[in-house]
Amino acid sequence: MITSRQISKPVNEEHTLRLAVLIDADNAQAAVIEGLLAEIAGFGEATVKRIYGDFTSSASASWKKVLQRYAIKPVQQFAYSTGKNSTDSTLIIDAMDLLYTRNFDGFCLITSDSDFTGLAMRLREEGLTVLGFGEKKTPEAFRNACHKFVFTEVLRPGTVADEPAVRAPKARAAKRATPRKVADEAPEPKLAFPTTFLLTALEKSADDSGWAHISTFGNYLTKLQPDFDSRLYGYKKLSDLIKARTDLFSVEERQSSGSSQKVLYLHAK
Numbered sequence: 001m002i003t004s005r006q007i008s009k010p011v012n013e014e015h016t017l018r019l020a021v022l023i024d025a026d027n028a029q030a031a032v033i034e035g036l037l038a039e040i041a042g043f044g045e046a047t048v049k050r051i052y053g054d055f056t057s058s059a060s061a062s063w064k065k066v067l068q069r070y071a072i073k074p075v076q077q078f079a080y081s082t083g084k085n086s087t088d089s090t091l092i093i094d095a096m097d098l099l100y101t102r103n104f105d106g107f108c109l110i111t112s113d114s115d116f117t118g119l120a121m122r123l124r125e126e127g128l129t130v131l132g133f134g135e136k137k138t139p140e141a142f143r144n145a146c147h148k149f150v151f152t153e154v155l156r157p158g159t160v161a162d163e164p165a166v167r168a169p170k171a172r173a174a175k176r177a178t179p180r181k182v183a184d185e186a187p188e189p190k191l192a193f194p195t196t197f198l199l200t201a202l203e204k205s206a207d208d209s210g211w212a213h214i215s216t217f218g219n220y221l222t223k224l225q226p227d228f229d230s231r232l233y234g235y236k237k238l239s240d241l242i243k244a245r246t247d248l249f250s251v252e253e254r255q256s257s258g259s260s261q262k263v264l265y266l267h268a269k
Contacts, residue, residue, distance in 0.1 A: 017044025017105040017129060020098050023072070024111035025053025026087050027134070028152070030062040033070055035155030036133060040108055043131060043148075048098065052091045054079050088115050095119055105129060109146070112138040120145035132226070143227045154231040191232055195248065197225065202249075202268050211252070214239060214264040242266050 021040060040046050049072045053060050056078070067074055075094070077087045098104060106129030109116055113134075120130045120142065132138075132146035136153055143149040198221075205220040206212040218238050221228045235241035242249050242264070250269055253262040 018047045018103065019044045019106050019108050019129075019131070020048040020095070020104045021046045021050070021072075021108040022091055022095055022110065023049075023051040024087060024091060024109075024113060024116070025051050025055075025060050025063050027112045028110045029135075030066050032152045032155045033066050033072075035157070036110065036152065037070060039133070039150060039155055040131070043108075043129075044105065046108070047104065049073060050075055050094065052077055052087045052094075054087070088113065092116070092119050095123070099123065099126060099128070106131060108133065110134070110152075111142075114139035114142045117142045117145045146226050148222055149227040150229060151227065151232065154229060193233055194228075197228075199248065199268055202266065206267070211265045211267050214242065214266060217266060239264055 019040060021037075037046065049070070051063060051067065051072050052075045053063065055064055055074055055076055063074075066072070075090060077090050079086070095107060095109075098107075107123050108131045109120060110133045117139075120132065123130050124145070124147070130146045132143060132149040133152055133155075134142070134149070136151050138149070138151075201220050201224055202212055202217060205217045221238075230236070230238045230241040233241065235244060243251060246269075248269060250267045252265045252267075254265055255261075256263050
């Protein structure tokens, strides 16, 4: 059985998760496909890659350009009637068929649609790892039904929040722009930094001395909040966030037992 503890660890040679990647073309953007597949590769091997949608529609034109390049199998689903989405049903049926082959350790569901919440829960009941990928508009129910949920906005090149010094020139330029142009170019507001959440998670994951291994801390964060991602707050990695927030954390690098490598521990200040 694959447990949620494994999803935050880098893939190693001893065990690689076999993943089925299922994409809802109606609720996913082709522009993030390169970053998406790179992200999935960090969790395991994309053994199956399928995308579901009506590829005769102009709305799917962007997907048709990348399917062959990334070896994604399209599953054509015609819109039999207006207002009815048969794509969801086809994806769910395929997911269950793949589940019963017992050939997979987990599923990657790429969608922003809450209709797949039940599917995610069913896959988890079978002991499989469920990874969700979708936009920030994705309902909380689906995000929390996954072991780990990644916002696809952070997978676009250059989307990690800039430092204030980098952002300053844009702010000065905005003052000279027309009101309409300022509105169009205004960056998306940063999320409030989750100080209380991080410190609470650290308290729960720390040992009796108050220190926590970064892996233990990271796993606990994901269990509490599957969509937590350090990239949403301007840091590429959790370790970068921890080291940068010297106002919140003390850090130590300790020698790993039986290895020459060092591991990071953190303590609340």
